[in-house]
Amino acid sequence: MTDLSVRIGTLTLKNPVTVASGTFGYGTEFADFYDPSRLGAVFLKGLSLEEREGNPPQRLVETPSGLLNAIGLQNVGFDRFVAEKTPALEGIDTATIANVCGKTIEDYVELARRLAEIDRIDAAELNISCPNVRHGGMAFGCAPDSTEKITRAVREVYPKPLIVKLTPNVTDIRDTARAAEAGGADALSVVNTFLGMAIDIDTRRPKLGNRTGGLSGPAIRPLAVRMVWDCFGAVKIPIVGQGGISEWRDAVEFLLAGASALSIGTANFVNPTAPIDVLEGLERWLADQGVSSLSEIVGAAQAG
Amino acid sequence: MIETKRKLLLELAASKPLNASTCLLTFRIESDVAASCRPGQFFNFRPLDSTAPLLRRPISICDARPDAAHSDAGEIDFLVKIVGEGTRLLAVQAPGTTVDVVGPLGNPFTPDPTRPSLLIAGGVGVAPLHFLARSLPAHGGGDAPITFCYGARTQRDFVLLDRIERATSDLILATEDGSLGHKGLVTEIAEPFLADGTQIFVCGPSPMMNAMLPLLRERGLTAQLSLENQMGCGVGACQGCVVPGRQGHIRVCCDGPVVSSEDLESVFSD
Numbered sequence A: 001m002t003d004l005s006v007r008i009g010t011l012t013l014k015n016p017v018t019v020a021s022g023t024f025g026y027g028t029e030f031a032d033f034y035d036p037s038r039l040g041a042v043f044l045k046g047l048s049l050e051e052r053e054g055n056p057p058q059r060l061v062e063t064p065s066g067l068l069n070a071i072g073l074q075n076v077g078f079d080r081f082v083a084e085k086t087p088a089l090e091g092i093d094t095a096t097i098a099n100v101c102g103k104t105i106e107d108y109v110e111l112a113r114r115l116a117e118i119d120r121i122d123a124a125e126l127n128i129s130c131p132n133v134r135h136g137g138m139a140f141g142c143a144p145d146s147t148e149k150i151t152r153a154v155r156e157v158y159p160k161p162l163i164v165k166l167t168p169n170v171t172d173i174r175d176t177a178r179a180a181e182a183g184g185a186d187a188l189s190v191v192n193t194f195l196g197m198a199i200d201i202d203t204r205r206p207k208l209g210n211r212t213g214g215l216s217g218p219a220i221r222p223l224a225v226r227m228v229w230d231c232f233g234a235v236k237i238p239i240v241g242q243g244g245i246s247e248w249r250d251a252v253e254f255l256l257a258g259a260s261a262l263s264i265g266t267a268n269f270v271n272p273t274a275p276i277d278v279l280e281g282l283e284r285w286l287a288d289q290g291v292s293s294l295s296e297i298v299g300a301a302q303a304g
Numbered sequence B: 001m002i003e004t005k006r007k008l009l010l011e012l013a014a015s016k017p018l019n020a021s022t023c024l025l026t027f028r029i030e031s032d033v034a035a036s037c038r039p040g041q042f043f044n045f046r047p048l049d050s051t052a053p054l055l056r057r058p059i060s061i062c063d064a065r066p067d068a069a070h071s072d073a074g075e076i077d078f079l080v081k082i083v084g085e086g087t088r089l090l091a092v093q094a095p096g097t098t099v100d101v102v103g104p105l106g107n108p109f110t111p112d113p114t115r116p117s118l119l120i121a122g123g124v125g126v127a128p129l130h131f132l133a134r135s136l137p138a139h140g141g142g143d144a145p146i147t148f149c150y151g152a153r154t155q156r157d158f159v160l161l162d163r164i165e166r167a168t169s170d171l172i173l174a175t176e177d178g179s180l181g182h183k184g185l186v187t188e189i190a191e192p193f194l195a196d197g198t199q200i201f202v203c204g205p206s207p208m209m210n211a212m213l214p215l216l217r218e219r220g221l222t223a224q225l226s227l228e229n230q231m232g233c234g235v236g237a238c239q240g241c242v243v244p245g246r247q248g249h250i251r252v253c254c255d256g257p258v259v260s261s262e263d264l265e266s267v268f269s270d
C-alpha cells in the first residue's frame, strides 16, 4: 500500500483527492452517492462575511468540453454558515476547508479571524481568484504585490493552514505563486477558472447574466497542468492541482507536473462519484507502479 | 420508500418515435427505485461517455411502473424532445444500450388525492403531468375529477393522447394553428376551469407559464409549476440553476423543479 497522506502546513490529509470549492456545496450534497469522509478534504463553497445573492441568471453555459460559470459567490454569509452549515460537517470525518472571499483586505482578515475560532474548519483557502465578482476576488490575485499583501495580512490573524488559490488570468503565474509563498501561504491551489465569455448569436447578447464567467472542466486541463508545472518550479510549498480532472489518469498527470494534492470540480457534476473513482484508480496505479510514497511521483515529470 | 439519489446504469428496453422530434424511451429499472419516483421529479442523463456534451441533461419522469412480483422488472418512461445534441444522442440510442443516469432528483408535485385536479400542459411539459395524472387515485374515474388541458403548436406535436385520456376524466386540446381542438393557446382552454377548490398543476414553455400567472392571480389562486433551467450539479451544490423568485433565488434542481406560483413574480427564460 502506498502512503497516500499529504501534508499542508500542520494539517495531514488522509489522501490527495479533494473536492473543489463551489462544486461540492457545504459538504453534504453528494452524501447519497458516497461517504464524503473518504475524501482527502472538502473545500467548501466560497464564503463571505455577509450573505450574498450572487449574480443574476443565466449562471451556467456549457462550452466544448467545458463549463462557463458566473455564480458570483452566492453564499449564506458567516453567521448562517456557522449556525446552519457547520453542524452537518461534524458527521464528515475528513478535513474541511473554508474558501474565504471578500471585497476588501479588511473583509478577508475579519472573516479569517472569525474562522480561526471555528473548530470544525481545519484550514482556509484564500480565494483571490474569483472572476465573477466586481469587487475583490480576482482583483487581489492578479498582481504579485497585492497577493503578498493580502496573504500576509490574513496570515497574521489565521494560525491554521492557509492555502492561497491562484488565478490563471495573469501573465506569469510564477510571480503570484512566489508572492503568496512570501506572504506566508502553506500551500497553493492552482488554478481557479479562466475568464471567458459566450455570446448567443440569436439574441446577440452574452449568454451569462454577468456577461463574463469562469471556464472550468476538461477544456482547461492542459492549461492548468502547465501552470502547476510552472508553480512547482517557482515555490517550495505544496500545490493543490485542479482544472478539468475527471478520471485517475488526469490526477496522475497533475501529480507528475508537481501537484501534491488534487481537487475535483466540474467532474462532480458529470459523474457524482468522480472523486472516489479517481481515488480508487490512483490507488491501483500507485500500487501497480510500486510507489511507496506519493512524494516519489510529485513533480516526477520535471526530473532530468 | 427510498428517497436516495442514485447513479444508475439503465438498460434501454424500447425507444419509440412519437413524432418527428419526440420519442418515448422505456428503461428497465429496479422496482423499488421505480416505486420511489414521484411525479415532477427528474433524472439527469449523461448523453455520452465523453466530454462533449459535457453536462447531464435533465429529463422528467413520464411514467414509473414498479413490478410488485419482480424486484428487477420495473420500468420507467421518459419523453425526449430533440432540441440539440444531448437530446439527439439520447433519442438515437438503440434498445439494449445502457445509459448513465442520476436520480430521482428534485422536488415533486404534492397533490391532494381528494380534490379535483386541473393539469395544464404545453409541449414536452406533458411528461411530468402524464405521470401525475397516472398516479392520482381512481385514474379519473373516482370522485375527484382530473381535467387535463394540453396545448401544442399543431396536431402532429401531441403525444401520448390515448394514455392521457385513459388516466383523466376530461382531456381538452388546443393547437396554435387550429389543426386539432381549440384554435389558440392552452391557457385559453384552461381559464374556465380555474376555480376555488381545484388544485392546479402547470408544466410547459416559459411563455405559457408566464401567461398563467396573471390568470391565477386575478382569481386569488395558486398553482404548482414545474420550472426548467440549465443545470450543473443537479443536487443543490453549485447554485448554477437558480431562477429569480420572490424570496430570492430558487434552485430549479432541488427547491424545484416544482414550485408554487406564489413564489414567482414571473417565470425565468434565458
Ligand SMILES: Cc1cc2nc3c(=O)[nH]c(=O)nc-3n(C[C@H](O)[C@H](O)[C@H](O)COP(=O)(O)OP(=O)(O)OC[C@H]3O[C@@H](n4cnc5c(N)ncnc54)[C@H](O)[C@@H]3O)c2cc1C
Binding pocket: B042, B053, B056, B057, B058, B059, B060, B061, B078, B079, B080, B081, B082, B083, B084, B085, B086, B087, B088, B124, B127, B128, B227, B228, B229, B230, B252, B257
Ligand atoms: C427539470 C427539467 C425537466 C425536463 N424534462 C424534460 C423532458 O421530460 N423531456 C425533454 O425533452 N426535455 C426536458 N427538459 C429539457 C431538457 O433538459 C433540454 O431540452 C436539454 O437539456 C437540451 O439539451 P440538448 O443538448 O439537446 O440541447 P442544447 O444543445 O443544450 O440546446 C440546444 C438548443 O435548445 C435550447 N434549449 C435548451 N433547453 C431547452 C428546453 N428546456 N426547451 C427548449 N429548448 C431548449 C437551447 O437554448 C439551445 O438553443 C427538462 C429540463 C428540466 C430542467
Ligand SMILES: Cc1cc2nc3c(=O)[nH]c(=O)nc-3n(C[C@H](O)[C@H](O)[C@H](O)COP(=O)(O)O)c2cc1C
Binding pocket: A020, A021, A022, A023, A045, A046, A047, A067, A069, A071, A073, A099, A127, A130, A165, A191, A192, A193, A215, A216, A217, A218, A220, A242, A243, A244, A245, A263, A264, A265, A266, A267, B232, B238, B240
Ligand atoms: C459552478 C462553480 C462554482 C465555483 N465556485 C468557486 C468558489 O466559490 N470559490 C473558488 O475558489 N472556486 C470556485 N470554483 C472554481 C473551482 O473550485 C475550481 O478551481 C475550478 O472549477 C477548476 O477545476 P475543475 O475544472 O475541476 O472544475 C467554482 C467552479 C465552478 C464550476
Ligand code: FES
Binding pocket: B230, B231, B232, B233, B234, B235, B236, B237, B238, B239, B240, B241, B242, B251, B252, B253, B254
Ligand atoms: S444544478 Fe447545482 S444547484 Fe442546481
